[in-house]
Amino acid sequence: MLLSVVVTVHRAQGYLRATLESVLGQGPDGPELIVVDDASRDGSARIAAEFAARDPRVRVLTLPEHRGTGPARNAGAAEARGRYLLFLDGDALLRPGALEAMTERLAGGGPDVLLLGHDRVDWWGEVTTPEPGPGDADGDTDGAGRGPTVPERGAVGRERTPRTASGLVRDALSTTVPRLFRRSLWTTHGLRFTDGPYEDVLPVLRAGLLAADAGTLGALDRICVRHRVRRGGTFATTPGRGHFAVLDAYERLRAETGHDPRTEEARVRHLSAVRDDPGRIAPEDRAAFHRAAALPGSYASLLARETARTARTRGRAALLARRKTLRSRVMRAAYRTDLHRPLNPGLAVYGAYWNRGVACNPAAIHAKALELAPHVRGVWAVSSRHLDRMPPGVPYVIEGSRAYWRAMASATYLINNSSFPGGFTKRPGQRYLQTHHGTPLKTMGLDQRAYPALTRGAGLERIVAHADQWDLSLSANPHTTEIWDRVYPSGYEHLNLGYPRNDVYFTAGPERAAEIRRRLAIGPDRTVLLYAPTHRDYRKGFVPLVDLDRLTRELGPRYVVLVRAHYFYGRSARLGDDARVRDVTGYPSVEELCLASDALITDYSSLMFDYACLDRPIITHAPDWAAYRASRGTYFDLLSGRPGDTPGAVTTTDDELLEALRGGEWRSAEAARLRTAFRERFCPYDDGHAAERVVRRLFLDEGT
Incomplete structure (x- = not known):
């Protein structure tokens, strides 16, 4: 048997079912699953027993009294039969395809310790990928991981840049990085989780050093484990002096490893992160923790530097805000002047998906206009964030720039599938074609009154005001025309011509x-x-x-x-x-x-x-x-x-x-x-000629 997964459970009834399913769902030849019930008084034991009754791969161990994560994991490891051990919390998830990836990586022998890629999802559903390294403050293993994170980059199947040897050791000296342990390594060296908080510092980091010294340390950077961060009710989200236990955990590690200098960087990073985590050390205890940890420098000087950095950051932000406000006023003044200049009959401004680039119905109309109405020059409004989406040679103006406001003031034709940001003033003589970007299945416009959260604060008044700017509204079918007529009540004309993007x-x-x-x-x-x-x-x-x-x-x-x-x-x-x-x-x-x-x-x-x-x-x-x-x-x-x-x-x-x-x-x-x-x-209007019909109607003023 390749793998034994040990899941420790205490007050995890809201999470446990998905955790166990994530392991068993890896396939019929999946790992041995040992669930250790740490005398949980909620429904966790019942859930574990339910899984054990229907799947022979599941075994349940019940501790007579609550002992904590360390003893519970030790009990599970003692019963394991697989060549490798994986320890999961009762609220963690084994990602789809993880077992297959681990099996492939371990083919032919495999390392003694295999580091696994991981990510986190908070209670709002936001997924982040922690930066590997011992700076993470998640010294305990209750899945309430905190510490430095970056927007999600990794996912199942995605590989990161290969790590250097030093980077591999650095990651091995972080308790937040999940890993597989060869069971023979675990038993030969008598590795055991300790009692109390931060129970994993000693065995996990010591195993990493043993594997590094033997040249048997490896990594699989595919996202294999997902930590589900709870909002509260865990040790990691309860500040107090109980977190001073991490100091003793590192003293034990020092003693066991003969004060190996490689552990010192891990210690400083981990203790600094614990100190600065509001879920662990209360502000009034941070100076005492800093002194007890013998961290570099005085806490007072550290606090002073942090205060100064914050002040500088706020000052720069205020300066940038003032500059932005001044720039906006200058732009608006120039725009008001341009509004009094004649319209350009040969200029059209296109936009799609809130200025994300050339796409959808406006893109098809623009392409056909180049063929049938070459006297009309088309420029695209694009956000600076999406400039890389612009095809070579396509004219554009950057949203909010001087050129953007000049074009919005002088163009005779405006074509968009959403809206032009910035609150432009539509002039008499301008013709605004709203192409939309889909047939409605879900409620739209004023029908969202029954679902007020959907407007995201925009307000129904703004929706109606936007519709008041339209001269023409494109429709793909009678269903759409009927809906638009009701949910966007205004005086525009419906163009029942089909969707140009479907040509x-x-x-x-x-x-x-x-x-x-x-x-x-x-x-x-x-x-x-x-x-x-x-x-x-x-x-x-x-x-x-x-x-x-x-x-x-x-x-x-x-x-x-x-x-x-x-x-x-x-x-x-x-x-x-x-x-x-x-x-x-x-x-x-x-x-x-x-x-x-x-x-x-x-x-x-x-x-x-x-x-x-x-x-x-x-x-x-x-x-x-x-x-x-x-x-x-x-x-x-x-x-x-x-x-x-x-x-x-x-x-x-x-x-x-x-x-x-x-x-x-x-x-x-x-x-x-x-x-x-x-x-x-x-699709009654779509026949491959919708763009031509729209161009002839809008630019050539031909009836359809």
Whole structure:
């Protein structure tokens, strides 16, 4: 047996079920799982017993009295039979695919200690990846890790830059980095967790030094373990003098290692982090802790330097704010002057997705205008954060710049799929085309009154004021026209002309799709599934509702899954990238991804309405349909199975999704019948010529 996972449990009933499932869900040949119930008085013991009753891989040890994490882990290690040991807290998670990655890494022998990549998720759902190193303050092992973090970079399957030998040792001298221990190393050297807080300092750091000296220290930088940070109720979130115990832990380590100089840097970093953590050392105790720890310098001088740095930072921030305010006033004054100058009949300003670059309907209109209305010069409004998205040779102005305000004041044509930030003044004679960026399934505009949190403080008054600026509103189907007319009540004209961004689905031939696949390094014999879920207003960060590792593993190597997260989550789904699961969130054209795919797996994304133009299978995978409808509201029942409402196969669990794909439901005659009705309802205007119709109507003033 390769691996024994020891999970210690005390007051973890709200977390334990997911923890155990994360280990057992690694496959039928998964590790031995030893659950040590540290006399927990909540429902943890009942949950552990439930798992043991149905899975022979699970064993439960019950301690007669509460002993703490150290003794509980020792009890589990004594019962373990695997070649390696992994210790997890009752609120930690073993990430999907972690066991497979560890097994591959350990093939052929493996190191005595294997450091594992990890991340954290807080109670708001925000995921961060801690910087490796002993500076983290998480000296105990209750999963309430604090200390330095960076925005999430790693994810399952993603490798970081290989560590140097010194960096490897540095990480081995951090108690926050999870690791596998060869059981023979653990038993031969009599390694044991100590009683009381910070029980892992001695055995974990000593094992790291033993492996480093023997040349048997390794690392797997794939994210294998996720720590779930609790809001409170743990030792790590309760400040007090109990945290002075970390001083004794390092004294024991010094004695056991003969004052090995490598431990001193780890000690200083760890103790400094504990001192500065408000969840551990109260402000009134920090000077005493600093003196007891014999940390460099006096605490008074350290505090004075920190106070001075804070003052300098605040001073710089205030100066920058004053400069920004002054610059804004100058820009506004120049803009007010430009508003009195004649409009330029040959200038159009384009924008998409709040100035994220060239995309969507405005991009298709711009391209067609270059062909049919070359007398109109188009420039793009783009945020400075997204300048790298601008294709070479495309004119642009940076949002908020002098050139931006001059263009907004003088352009005759304004084309956007969202809005132009900054509060511009629409002039008489300007023509504003609102293209929108999707057919509405979820509630929009004034219909959000029943869900006030969705406006994010913008206010319904601002929504209506924005609609008052529109002269023309583009629509892809009668359903959309009816919704817009009600939720954006104003005097604009509806253009029932179809979506220009969908033209490519009718004009691109097989050779275009083949070229895109070659660019993505996907062979012609692979079945490509595009997984494109939408944004959840009630959830922070992108969390796929499909077990992608299981999906690709059970479907086999013939399948490739392209993962496209919503643009609200940035340019990466943070899932890694391998031969079978490809993160294409940052790929510039979603239309090209659609052309390259054989089927779409989505939930409530408006992409489904566009994809229907291709007449390719659409699978609606909606495990949280009830929650989504309750939090966001929808205009029809996507899961009803009624023709016109449902575009094809419907699944709500991973098992159902796999069965739909393996059993052929996704491309059955019934699915095709539903897709036809869906396409007839939502794609009646799309025929490959929508951009031409819009250009002729807007720039050439031709009737349609």
